[in-house]
Amino acid sequence: MSRYRISGKGRVDHSAPVSFTFDGKTYRGLRGDTVASALLANGVHLMGRSFKYHRPRGAVSAGSEEPNALIGTSRGKGQFEPNTRATVQELRDGLVTESQNKWPHLSFDIGAVNDRAYMLFSAGFYYKTFMWPKSFWDKIYEPVIRGAAGLGKSPTEVDPDRYASRYLHTDVLVIGAGAAGIAAALSAAQSGADVTLVDENAEMGGSLLSDPAVQIDGKPAWDWVEAQLARLRAAGVRLMTRTTAIGYYHQNMVGLCQRLTDHLDNPPANAPRERMWRVRAEQVVLAQGALEKPLVFDGNDRPGVMLAGAAQTYLHKYGVKVGDTPAVVTSHDSAYFAAFDLADSGARVAAIIDTRDAVRPDLLEGARKRGIQVLSGHTVTTTKGRLRVKSVRANPVRGTHVGAGRDIACDCLLMSGGWTPSLHLFSHTKGSLGWDAGSNTFLPDRKTEACEIAGAGRGLWGYEAVLADGAAAGLRALEGLNRAGHSAAFTVANDRPGTGVTHTELPTDGNPGKAKAFIDFQNDVTAKDIRLAVREGMRSIEHVKRYTTNGMATDQGKMSNINGLMIAADALGKQPPQVGLTTFRPPYTPTSFGAFCGYLRGDTFQLTRKTPIDPWAEANGAVFEPVAQWRRAWYFPKAGEDMHAAVLRECKATRASLGIFDASTLGKIEVAGPDAVEFMNRMYTNPWTKLQPGRCRYGLLLGEDGFIRDDGVIGRLSPDLFHVTTTTGGAARVLTMMEDYLQTEWPDLDVWLTSTTEQWATVALNGPNALKMLKPLVEGVDWDDFPHMSCAECTVAGLPARLFRLSFTGEVGFEVNVPARHGLTLWTALMEAGKPYDICPYGTETMHVLRAEKGYIIVGQDTDGTVTPQDAGLDWAIGKAKKDFVGKRSLSRPDIVAKGRKQLVGLLTEDGSLLQEGAQIVLDPNQPKPMKMVGHVTSSYQSTMGHPIAMAVIEGGFDKMGETVFIPMPDGVRKARITSTVFYDPDNARLKA
Amino acid sequence: MLLIHCPYCEDTLPELEFTYAGEAHIARPADPSALSDDEWRDFLFIRTNARGPHYERWRHIGCGRFFNALRDTVSDRFLTTYKAGEARRPLTNEAAE
Numbered sequence A: 001m002s003r004y005r006i007s008g009k010g011r012v013d014h015s016a017p018v019s020f021t022f023d024g025k026t027y028r029g030l031r032g033d034t035v036a037s038a039l040l041a042n043g044v045h046l047m048g049r050s051f052k053y054h055r056p057r058g059a060v061s062a063g064s065e066e067p068n069a070l071i072g073t074s075r076g077k078g079q080f081e082p083n084t085r086a087t088v089q090e091l092r093d094g095l096v097t098e099s100q101n102k103w104p105h106l107s108f109d110i111g112a113v114n115d116r117a118y119m120l121f122s123a124g125f126y127y128k129t130f131m132w133p134k135s136f137w138d139k140i141y142e143p144v145i146r147g148a149a150g151l152g153k154s155p156t157e158v159d160p161d162r163y164a165s166r167y168l169h170t171d172v173l174v175i176g177a178g179a180a181g182i183a184a185a186l187s188a189a190q191s192g193a194d195v196t197l198v199d200e201n202a203e204m205g206g207s208l209l210s211d212p213a214v215q216i217d218g219k220p221a222w223d224w225v226e227a228q229l230a231r232l233r234a235a236g237v238r239l240m241t242r243t244t245a246i247g248y249y250h251q252n253m254v255g256l257c258q259r260l261t262d263h264l265d266n267p268p269a270n271a272p273r274e275r276m277w278r279v280r281a282e283q284v285v286l287a288q289g290a291l292e293k294p295l296v297f298d299g300n301d302r303p304g305v306m307l308a309g310a311a312q313t314y315l316h317k318y319g320v321k322v323g324d325t326p327a328v329v330t331s332h333d334s335a336y337f338a339a340f341d342l343a344d345s346g347a348r349v350a351a352i353i354d355t356r357d358a359v360r361p362d363l364l365e366g367a368r369k370r371g372i373q374v375l376s377g378h379t380v381t382t383t384k385g386r387l388r389v390k391s392v393r394a395n396p397v398r399g400t401h402v403g404a405g406r407d408i409a410c411d412c413l414l415m416s417g418g419w420t421p422s423l424h425l426f427s428h429t430k431g432s433l434g435w436d437a438g439s440n441t442f443l444p445d446r447k448t449e450a451c452e453i454a455g456a457g458r459g460l461w462g463y464e465a466v467l468a469d470g471a472a473a474g475l476r477a478l479e480g481l482n483r484a485g486h487s488a489a490f491t492v493a494n495d496r497p498g499t500g501v502t503h504t505e506l507p508t509d510g511n512p513g514k515a516k517a518f519i520d521f522q523n524d525v526t527a528k529d530i531r532l533a534v535r536e537g538m539r540s541i542e543h544v545k546r547y548t549t550n551g552m553a554t555d556q557g558k559m560s561n562i563n564g565l566m567i568a569a570d571a572l573g574k575q576p577p578q579v580g581l582t583t584f585r586p587p588y589t590p591t592s593f594g595a596f597c598g599y600l601r602g603d604t605f606q607l608t609r610k611t612p613i614d615p616w617a618e619a620n621g622a623v624f625e626p627v628a629q630w631r632r633a634w635y636f637p638k639a640g641e642d643m644h645a646a647v648l649r650e651c652k653a654t655r656a657s658l659g660i661f662d663a664s665t666l667g668k669i670e671v672a673g674p675d676a677v678e679f680m681n682r683m684y685t686n687p688w689t690k691l692q693p694g695r696c697r698y699g700l701l702l703g704e705d706g707f708i709r710d711d712g713v714i715g716r717l718s719p720d721l722f723h724v725t726t727t728t729g730g731a732a733r734v735l736t737m738m739e740d741y742l743q744t745e746w747p748d749l750d751v752w753l754t755s756t757t758e759q760w761a762t763v764a765l766n767g768p769n770a771l772k773m774l775k776p777l778v779e780g781v782d783w784d785d786f787p788h789m790s791c792a793e794c795t796v797a798g799l800p801a802r803l804f805r806l807s808f809t810g811e812v813g814f815e816v817n818v819p820a821r822h823g824l825t826l827w828t829a830l831m832e833a834g835k836p837y838d839i840c841p842y843g844t845e846t847m848h849v850l851r852a853e854k855g856y857i858i859v860g861q862d863t864d865g866t867v868t869p870q871d872a873g874l875d876w877a878i879g880k881a882k883k884d885f886v887g888k889r890s891l892s893r894p895d896i897v898a899k900g901r902k903q904l905v906g907l908l909t910e911d912g913s914l915l916q917e918g919a920q921i922v923l924d925p926n927q928p929k930p931m932k933m934v935g936h937v938t939s940s941y942q943s944t945m946g947h948p949i950a951m952a953v954i955e956g957g958f959d960k961m962g963e964t965v966f967i968p969m970p971d972g973v974r975k976a977r978i979t980s981t982v983f984y985d986p987d988n989a990r991l992k993a
Numbered sequence B: 001m002l003l004i005h006c007p008y009c010e011d012t013l014p015e016l017e018f019t020y021a022g023e024a025h026i027a028r029p030a031d032p033s034a035l036s037d038d039e040w041r042d043f044l045f046i047r048t049n050a051r052g053p054h055y056e057r058w059r060h061i062g063c064g065r066f067f068n069a070l071r072d073t074v075s076d077r078f079l080t081t082y083k084a085g086e087a088r089r090p091l092t093n094e095a096a097e
């Protein structure tokens, strides 16, 4: 039995010990414990160090709002997780945990020197300190800050766990299964509606699990919860525990993250660790309760200081007494019950220090009966103790006067500054909040979604009120579904209603400037920081937040928000609603990336498109590269070849005899109909009217802004049928653009557009022997009338085909299209027929080199969305006689015809070195920095001509032929001469061969 | 995630099935060459950037059709959707429902 465990008490299984380690030491807890409750049972309060000052910290809460007790957990290789809240992580056998932000170890930490340099690290510290000198930033400040910053360690290995995703459609989604949520679900379930009830905890019941003495309808709280859950289950309600509603999105879509295996000793193999639910609910009931606020006083962060409600939860849910001699400081009635319950369980309560002058008589009577002294009208001015609180100083307050204090010995201090309705999800919907001056808190006001808010989330307190409100909310949700139900009433005995007051930092008899009175525990933000931020000119709460980092920790301001607001409002001399709250954003609690990714990782991250010829490429040792979503053969290395050697061999074989290339990924669109030629005239820059059936033409597509969008060879197969090809990556974009114009600008045109990319397999043959090799395989083509830029429907190797004579290499070339199912057959037949010509399969890299040698552009590589046809040297592709086409008007815009535009030119380096694509170009390498950059390298390759070649866009490049430009690189400045982009066979003699 | 009504499919479907396609009711001039540089600039680049109800185009990827929508840019709610080519829907209370 652990020292602080009360035999037989709590919802943990006392017959099931569970062993785990914390910072290398083995502890024993019980089945049903969290790491925090198990450590507390062993008397361990010190669980971590804070972020900035490395102050020792213990668990301050018992739930998901915990800012302090963040631990690293490890379940095996690649399964390390930082920043896990010890108050949430359930114990399982063999769990390995460690504390964070400490060096060399938790009880003695070097970084805590920051704590003594406290005055230096105040609000805005980062903004002020590291401004000067500027040169110190890279070398000194940033590395030091990066080294010290961050919560926990990032995992370094790939997460081997599986994560799942599901959709759910439900009539009523109830979030939070405390008293209000259960009552709402009972109401909603009575008319056959599909109801889902979720709760982030391992067990449903909410605060009723921490208040077992309460009786509902004559039943003890726990029995009542069990009976109602059974009723809900019988009514077909979906009950989901360990399920956090992380975000509330448009039109009642709620994201739920369900934790499935982290609590299991031996998770089933391949079971998902977490599951993300995307829920679309007709009606949502938010029954998320309220979160307890700390009080703000010097030393309120010492291990052993925790929320009173948390101590009550540790006692009743886990059978853990958080201390033998607790003291209590409170501004709310609720803390009295924590004190009473602890006293009734054998603790000696040192004192209840109440900031209020008047205390409810029944509470005073309860204290008197238990022999607990109540110091009303008192404040706490400080706590003492190094790694654990030893005493608390209580001082009487009369008006603004703080009287002499006295130290009260204790081994823990339970605090309550009242309760904040948990309205994070409501705020995600942009629902507005209204300030309730009576309770000094924000309550839900105007709604934007079909949702109801019930219970403590609406500022109600006491189970009878909360149950009635939950039942009513469930009924309203039913009405929203046009269904009816009966209202329910609950009678509650031993109820625990209460009220309280809200404070700024508590008054002190010491120097407030020296007080370390924390608001945001995780980010070490104190009351003084907030006041300093206001003094230094921050007026908006959003600025105060960013200047001080208040509320920016992983708990998202759950504990700090209202305390920060009260102090900022006080410093600004405004009312809290005039200052307002910072925005709450999803997720409600930290959520693993794995849960967001779900199945979309690794091989299933996105689909891989493969051509019909891909199996041949794989069998023949191709190295692949991704192009758009396609997997394309990049090059085909032979034994001992590196990429450069393989590509050079492929290039030379093609230029010398015959190369074969899988071009199936080319986008293909069939433009058909009586108005097809008119449509083509309007879309593309080129003239199409006079293009005869059986001929093809290079087509250039602009945006309406005049910039190049796409290009490709287009064949006219008959008067009303065009076979359009697009770039591999542009296919869908081009079809969408065509559809847009056809549907919305020219609906009168009688044209049909069909994507045929995947219907055709395309094989390119290039080289001086291409015609000789192909001819015997073709039937249905008149070779006497089939010059360069021709097309025909025919058969190739006995397969129905669309044959194009065109070239993207500068050699005689053909593209054979056959129905995709015949692609591999065609490829195999061509490989066989090409043997006498030493046919050489080549990949995309060789294709790139060969096209660059000819100065053929790749849209998206040599152009970047700011390049016009003139800039790219493609004036010749513009139908000058055409009155209009997409983008034509823009070609005469003032900035398009202005001098000094970047123009596409060739580059040859003086020293024969290879330039880097993307490298910036300058005219004078000796000019002062920052230099004037006049362009950049767009393409650069080793070529078949014995020297590298490059293309670049350079300001006024066409007028700079033969001039020298400079490319500064880390290892020195390169010199290059501006040339034409056509490096190989400028007269196209080889095409006509 | 929004739910969007496709006026062609006559079905309300998740946002994942749709793409945004710019402001609506900006017709391409019948004869662009007749426009001054400034008029052409305005056609190309000048947009309403409304705070509140905004006429815009969406495309339903499922059926491939472009359609018009009236969406409130503050609440991110679709007030109505209607077919391409139909006249601009008035900003009545009806539309806002």
Ligand SMILES: [Zn+2]
Binding pocket: B006, B007, B008, B009, B010, B060, B062, B063, B064, B065
């Ligand atoms: Zn549709």
